[in-house]
Amino acid sequence: MTGARGTVGYIAPEVFCRNFGGVSHKSDVYSYGMLVLEMVGGRKNNIDIQESNASEIYFPDWIYENLEQGKCQLLLQVTTDEEQEIARKMIIVSMWCIQTNPSNRPSISKVVEMLEGNLQSLEIPPKPFLFSPMMSDQDSST
Known part of the structure; x- marks a missing residue:
């Protein structure tokens, strides 16, 4: 590759910063995870600096907070226990897919499994941490 290509928000960290490792099939797993999160979350993966609720600025943080609070039913219009279980499973698997370190991401065959x-x-x-814009300079040094 001579340069990083892709849509912002779906590009794996290692594609634009080699400190995270080399580009591999795990880079596609990251993109897949972000796409599934967008489907389950019912909103685009974008950063809105005008957002009034700071916890909703970084999309994966918002999804993760809902997961921790058991609010998967609020992300989609789920009506049955089975639909709620499917939504929760999709969120958990997607969160594994978007881990910052590529070695912590599952292979696509493991994702299917x-x-x-x-x-x-x-x-x-673990909670994804890479791009949270609310992180101060002091937080990023720790």
């Missing part, structure tokens, strides 16, 4: 598997067998991943 996770989506087809049991929700109770899925572990909640």
